[in-house]
Amino acid sequence: MKTEITYAVEEQVATITLSRPERLNALTSTLLTELAESIEEANQDDTIRVIVLTGAGRGFCAGQDLKTVQPGMDHGDYLKQYYHPVIRALATTKKPTIAAINGVAAGAGLSLTLACDFRIVRDDAKLSLGFINIGLVPDAGAPYFLPRLIGSAKALELALLGETITAQQAYDYHLVTKSVDAGQYEQEVASFAKLLASRPTKVIGYIKQLQSASSESTLEDMLAQEIIYQSRAGKTEDHQQAVQAFLEKKAPVFSGR
Ligand code: LHQ
Secondary structure (H helix, E strand, O other): OOOOEEEEEEOOEEEEEEOOHHHOOOEOHHHHHHHHHHHHHHHHOOOOOEEEEEEOOOEEEOOEOHHHOOOOOOHHHHHHHHHHHHHHHHHHOOOOEEEEEOOEEEOHHHHHHHOOOEEEEEOOOEEEOOHHHHOOOOOOOHHHHHHHHHOHHHHHHHHHHOOEEEHHHHHHOOOOOEEEOHHHHHHHHHHHHHHHHOOOHHHHHHHHHHHHHHOOOOHHHHHHHHHHHHHHHHOOHHHHHHHHHHHOOOOOOOOOO
C-alpha cells in the first residue's frame, strides 16, 4: 500500500503521481522508496508501454522535503540510499518515460524530470535548479543529465545562478520537449502518451539502450552495439508486421512485441 504516490494504469500507460500536494510534493524517504518500486513495477509489466511521472495539486515537485532533513544527516548517504535507486530506475527503464511537469519543479524535483525521456511542461510552471540557493550542489542525476541535455555553458549557468526560469525559457534552452497552454495541458499529455504507447515498445527499449551506451563509447563500440540491437529489432513482431504492412500499402499497427 503506497501512501505518498499513486499508481494508475489506463490504456497501457502507467501514471505515477507524486502525492504530497500540501508541500508541493516535496520528496521524503517514503516517497522516494515508493517511487523506485513503482517505476520498477511498470518496467517489469509487459502490458505497460509508457510511464508518465507527474505531481498532484498545483506543483510537480519542490525537491527534497527540507522539513525532514535532520541535523547531522549525511546528504551523500541519503542520496545513495533513497535518490539513486529512483534515478537509476528512470534512466534504465525500457519503457518511454514522460515527465508531465504540471507546476513548479525545483531542486531534486527538477532532477527527476531530467532522468525522463520527455518533459512536457505547463506553460505557467516555473523551473529552478535552486540547490545553490541553499548551499548545495545539484544532485539526483542533474550533474550527469543537464550538461548532456542543454550543453555545459547553460547547465553551469543554471547551476551557479539557481534562478527560476519560465516554461518558455526552458523550451528555448531545449530543456523541455514542449511547453503547453494550461488549458490544453492534460489533454496534450494524454495524447502524447497515447502516441508513444502506439509505437513499437520493444524497439523503443533498444533505442534507449543504444543511446545511453553512446555517451561513453567509441564509434567501434557503437557499431558493435548496433549490430546486436538491430538483430534483435529485426526479429520483433512489430518490425515484421510493419514491413508487411508497407508492402501491402497499409498503416502498421504495433503491438509492442
Ligand atoms: C516545502 C518545500 C520543500 C518542505 C515547498 N520542503 N516544504 C537535499 C538535501 C538532502 C539530500 C538530498 O538532496 C537534496 C536535494 C534537494 O532537492 S535540495 C532543494 C530543495 N528544494 C528547495 O530548495 C525548494 C524550496 N521551495 C521553494 O523554493 C518554493 O516553495 C517553491 C519555489 C518550490 C514554490 O514556491 P511557492 O509557489 O511560493 O510555494 P510555497 O513556498 O508557499 O510552498 C507551499 C508549501 O509547500 C509551503 O508550506 P506552508 O505550510 O508554508 O504552506 C512550503 O513550506 C512547502 N514547501 N517546498 N522543499
